[in-house]
Amino acid sequence: MNGTNNAAMTVLVCDDEKDIAHAIELFLQSEGYRVLTAGNGKEALEVLDREEVHLVLLDIMMPVMDGVTTLARIREQSNIPVIMLTAKSEETDIILGLNLGADDYVTKPFNPVELMARVRSGLRRYMQLGGNNAALSNELSCGGIRVSDRTKEVWLDGEPVKLTRTEYDILKFLMENQGKVFSPAEIYRQVWKDDTMGTESIVAVHIRHLREKIEIDPSNPRYLKMIWGRGYYLDEQQERKG
16 A cells, blocks of 8 residues: 555554554554544544544553453444554453454564554455455355355355454455465465464464354364364365265
8 A cells, every 4th residue: 555545544543551552653654544542442432433444453451441342342333454452461362352353463562564564454455355346256155155255245055154354354265275275374474465474373263263153063174174284275075065
């Protein structure tokens, strides 16, 4: 994205540490983004009620309303990208946040270059998912799974399945490459469009959550399978079995 496009994008920074929030605000503004700030989850929800926001940077540990609670409230109403801002000691909260629908996380103290890369990736995927691209209107299928990339809908054995945007992107990528095995790092690069290392846990959580929605028995999956030490794949044999 260039600066002109970024100017149309609004990012909400929610962090009770004013120095950190101000630093992030400056980084984002230098890239051309419009920035809104909030000091806790309650303030963030109030901002989201009155403003059009395209991505949220959300701290976990905050007074009044913490980041995990705030994320759950956001997901009741919206599928906008949410990147959690966390300390290394908050690993349990990170996993909970991903399970609730967070798209990514950045650990404090963060590298500004990494943070901006995550923001660009989240916004790019969000805008692509919401766009109307006629070239991507074909349906994909694998056994009882059917995906319409035009409407972003997913069905399992004829019943609609509600996925988060990240779960949808992972499923679509694997359906486009049925039978091919991808490591967590490769899935992250292809779906998030980012080469950041140390992302295996993010992919694993989203894969587990996706399995819970498309598999009858997530512990013994029919579709979304794994080869230990290599990675994940969608079983192309299901196309012929279904």
